[in-house]
Amino acid sequence: MFLFTARFSLTASETETFSDGLSVERKRVKPILMASNSDMGSADFESLSSTSDVELLKRAWRNEKAAPEILPYEGDLVERAKGQIELVEGNIEDYVENGMDPLVVSLYQMDLDRTQFLLRSYLRVRLLKIEKFMFHTLKSEEAESRLSEQEKVFATKCVADLAKHFEESVLIKLRESYRSVLKQSLISEEDDMVPEPHLDTFVVSRSNSHVTLNLYEEGESHQIVEMYRGDVYFIRYKVAKGAIESGKVDLI
């Protein structure tokens, strides 16, 4: 409900910090691994390119979209992706100025658009979840630790706005013991009006390696499933949660 007013700007207006003479350098957009090692063999290249930042971003986006709760924020990855996006934006400007073949420019633009889509969609899905479970997110330290600093600000502001709205429109008219935003009444033992993510839902997973998962929680019947690399499963989220966060299993 507050989503579209909030905007996580990816802007970094520092195009001007690059002088024109650097445009050749800027073409390389793999700052971390490639820059220091540009003459590596093709096998190395394969293994690196299979975990390029775009692949990682795609994985983060898919996991975030598919998981019922908010996942830990991929801060480093987002920063790297933003950096690359800025570089390419700068490059494209130079290409246009230098009169490069419009076809080539449009191809670079498409590559840029695809990465930007992933990043934007990733951040938006997170905002959607933060809004939906804002009270839950802020009262659980564990959940809050998954947010970025900007997201925490957003969540705090959402909670404050919504609570204020509830208070002014309804709660002020109720008896004192019914004025909580989180509890039905003063005698409620817990915060019983706080929507929480539904963790018993099922997700589609694909494993990256051999994983053994226990299908039920403590005290329930003991049953395990062995997943091999590439196996696709419908699986209860709670069961796969740990494996998703450790990267052994991807959601698709």
Place this chain on the structure above:
Amino acid sequence: MAGQTDPHISLFSPEEVEFMGEDELVEIVPNMNMEPLNFIAGDFGRFVPQIPTQVPLWLAVALKRRGKCTFRPPQWLSVDNLTQILEAEREPQSKFQPLPFSYVEIARLLFDHARDDIPDMYMVRSLVEDIRDVRLHKLENNLGSFQGTSAVKMDNVSAMEVNLVRPFARRALEAFYKHDKPEADTADRDTRSSRQPREANNEPRRPLRQR
């Protein structure tokens, strides 16, 4: 069960599935010279006329649309291979045949943009559609064998197929899990029935809407 999952979270549209499939590598034969492209998504090229090279599907389509290359259709996308697959899929009790994880998306993009590069295009297209239909019926049979469990393996089911049944299968599995949860039912009942009378004496400590 009712109202369990937010429909706007945890769903992928077919377009989003296609977007992911567009990163699959395909082989093209350029008809122009072009320097290597150093993309965020990786480096591709150089492009030399008549020299085949591997690029992501989206790039291949973009070049093809501008008349800059022809496609080398993937091996699996041939009349012979597809006929075999279709026959195998039709065998009673058969498993899903291995196909590329994005075969539905790849096939559609090639049919849309590279029809002149695919030998026997119409035959190939109708084979792919038949295969998809047979597999959809098989998927339904699989769904019919669901029961209360926490994990169901989907062997060789493709990205688009799994996405197609996802909203349904998820709800169904949640329902089965709720009804068939092993032991938890009885355990839950015992703790609850032994707990409730005690709670009763502590009244009034209760929420307005009981969970």
Place this chain on the structure above:
Amino acid sequence: MAKYYDIDDILIEEEFAPVIFHKPVNGVTIDPSAETSCVEQGAKVELPFWLAHELHLRQAVSINLPACFDQKTRLEIQADAACVDLRSRCPYFYEFGCKLQPLVTDRTIGILLSTAFKIRYKERLTKVFTATHLTASKFLPFLTKEETNLYEAAHLSMTTFRKWRTGGPRFQRASILGRKRKES
């Protein structure tokens, strides 16, 4: 509580269940047409589930199974579960049953719910992806709310898939994107 704002969950608790009062209760009007405002011990009354549940917690009443789980329905489900009109009996047949299960003495309700769901699911719901809408529309009025949700989930994803396959609009760059953002 995950479902506090869940409209279905609220409606489920509005369903009526028969109770027997264990103690007399004064000063309440449960039946507006009654002459006195008290309920006697042993009185049999139909109450909405949320109220019955509260009274049960206070050991004031015991809850019996409502008519939608009566012997007649059970026999029909045993005979041909797929053809029973569950919606007219209770649109929240399964969910209501699950809520009642821990509160009633009848221990067979769990198995009744799970058998009914299994059979109806297999026979009525799993063919949704390939069946024509017309075939489906015949049994739609018999489905419970959750069964309808399942049907609609499948139907909707089939529709969006067909739309995509026959060439719906592709991802295109919104005109607002791709412009330099530093100007904004």
